Amino acid sequence: MKSKISRRRFIQGTLAAGAAAATLPSLSLVAGEVEHSTPSGITYAQNWCEMCFWKCGLTAKVVDGKVAKLEGQKDCPSNFGKLCAKGNSGVFQLYDPDRLQKPLIRTGERGSGQFKEVSWDEAIKYIAEKANALKAKYGPETFTLFAHGSGEHSFVDLIHIMGSPNICIPSYSQCTGSRDIGWALTYGKPVGGKEPVDSENAKCIMLLGRNIAEALHVGELQDFINGCANGAYVIYVDPRYSKTAAKSNKFMMIKPGTDTALLLAMINYILVKEIYNKDFVENYTSGLEELREHVRPYTVKWASEITEIPEKDIIEAAEKLCAAAPHCYIHPGRRLTRYGTDTQFVRAIAILNALMGNWEQPGGIYRPVPLKLDQPHMVHDLERVEADRADGAGTDFPIASTDLGLANKMMQAIAEQKHPLKGMFVYGCNPFHNQGSTETVEKAIKASELIVTCEIYMTDTAWYSDVVLPESTYLERYDPIIITSRKSGYIQYREPAVKPLYDTLGGWEIAARLSKAMGYENHFMDVREYNKEFLDSIGLTEANMKKHGCLVGAEGDPFPVASGAEPEFHTPSGKAELFSSMMSDLGYEALPSYEAPPMPKGDEFRLLFGRLSFHTHARTQNNAWLLALHHSQVELWINSERAKNLGIKNGDDVCIVKGEKKSNPCKAKVVDYIHRDAIFIPHGFGSVSKMLTRVVGVGARDSDFTSDVTDPVSGSAGFHNGFVKVVKA
């Protein structure tokens, strides 16, 4: 017998881009949909992947009550049927005995790893009493939250109910904050989590450390590989020859920290040679003359000396882009927390893109097709707290997002205790790894009177918490339906493939129980009830979602400008702002300049870190299937000449040293193709939690050695000004 789940796109109606909130038109199942009989013992469940945050649609195959395999949903526009190594390893995570299995309350010193197993009732009551006492003593603003993941809104809503504005989603300050601010200052809207670069149709692509092959978001990678196959000329700029470099036509090894100099010289060259997209620049941008004047000193010769990239290569890159314009793009990046000058770096990227006139053009920047639907609220009577935040978002950093907050500044504020921030909640993230300074995290932990972490594993942060709440994994829970936009707008559905293996709950149920125990009367919807209400409002049923998993609800033109529409920019001038009037008004430099970051001295290296294709953040390192891909070894990339001087040979065990601190050993990967100033390690290793049994003490924890500088515009962190030495273990 044959069983297949058809996930055919069945909504053919098109919502006009930019249309007001509407329900899906003319919903009807496509004729010919056939129900296949299912062999006994085999069922299928729909989900989106939570092994990273790209949210690939997937179907879980369940055999005799056990998840046997995960496969991508063919028509889900996030991944078109594919899953990466991380996605495939979700099965191992589900059945990993290292998972948190019961609520835990700390019994020993923080960090001792001594906990007792308790019931949910006991854990909830304990937290509620402690939290209410803190609130009575210090006021509601005493609570802080660090949250990331599909369930993050459960704890976001809870903290609003508890009365605190101090909510941080680290994906802003620790990742894309500077990028989205720099882009929004230029174009009037942020880049967004599904970067709208049209790699498939691009004739030329320039990436400045955007390591698409190893950051590995499936849809983004597919587009990029298709673009390469379609003949895009790829210029890859990085101090290190990554796997993305291997797909490039031109690899430019840049001296780390000098990328803005490269961009400014390219802008200058393009303006002097008058090879920019004149029609676009003259009609749809503002500040050309100021820009021209401003970049005059930034010559190619000057940039070549700073970046160590030959002049001819800089010129060639500029000319290749211009020849391809408007069907080209310079990638705005993703995690741009490098040198504390990242917003201005992105401004330079945005300006260079504007000179290409690639806005809403094939091969350039596309317009995501929105699916605008009225969604119900999980908490009906939620009043969002609008008080001033302790991290300075909205005040010290007036254009930093107050919704997402500044996780870096919040952690510093907790450590410094200028405000009595005593109750720390953590959901699905791991400040010991995502903050630039583990000392700051340690101080913040010492200063806190209550630390609650909701997680699926005993992360380093959970290890130091007072209460650890085990969450059900994505394969064991419902979550509210999500709406996603790429070149179409679509909804994605999550249902449990199996019942929770252990004594765990989903984030929403945990938040609801906490809220109730604390005495708040807000009503949390049940997730299924929410999904039903949402689906009812658009004429769909749970059965539709169980069948398809992902449904496309809006199709439209992602290139309206190419189709003749006038470009629209929600900036003060209504144009793409080469000269940023908002920055000028706020007292920031309205045009980007090159500001040299501090440089390593003597035998120091600049510590760079990033992703491997098969790990996410500090979340997946303990997964045995993924660890086997690299034999549990953590490589430290080091330049061959520098290594030789230090007597380090390929494969040697080496440690990172900074002052008194020394990392666990890593394996030296001695290569010519990393800049001599830098070493590189993969992120997420070196955990101290002994309940991550396969990776405790394995490799270096980058956050012990990185910098924690602050970008003055976005307020985001800068990690790459950390200078270290390397010694043999």
Next chain:
Amino acid sequence: MKKKYAMAYIVDRCVDCKACMVACKAEWHVPDEDFRTHIDTGKSPDYTDKLRLHFLPHQCNHCDDAPCVTVCPTKASYKREDGIVSINQKICVGCKYCIVSCPYDARFFNHELGVAEKCTFCLPRIAEGLAPACVTTCPGNVRVFGDVNDPKSEISALLRDAAEKHYKVWKLRQDLGTEPNIYYVQK
């Protein structure tokens, strides 16, 4: 005509993400430390001037004249009609001759079961009309699988296209006379 299953890798599209390795592991409960497919990294000889790394998947080549079949003392390893080299685990005695005889290092010893193990081209999946797990999951669409005796198959079309356009097409160690059935295509 008899089927002749084969696989091609469009190597330009591979980014060494290793999704294939984990999908295969999940599909076949491959022991944690082992894999039935791998990705090797190769350097162009002139890499110091014009640096280029290549990512080259590999797995069982399902050879027409397979050394593993030749050396197997119990005939546990055998060549099927459809071209797939298979292992009958019931009569495998775990002597490991096949493992050392394979010039492609495609086999390993499954310590849990005490038998040799390798890629099966996902036989049960193809019987169901599905592509092999590595093909289905590959984010780069590197892998193309099918019947090279069927001119309408995707792999036949790819190989025809490659011949017409003079893409570089090769197989591993053809000098050994093993007649492998994995094609490497570089556009």
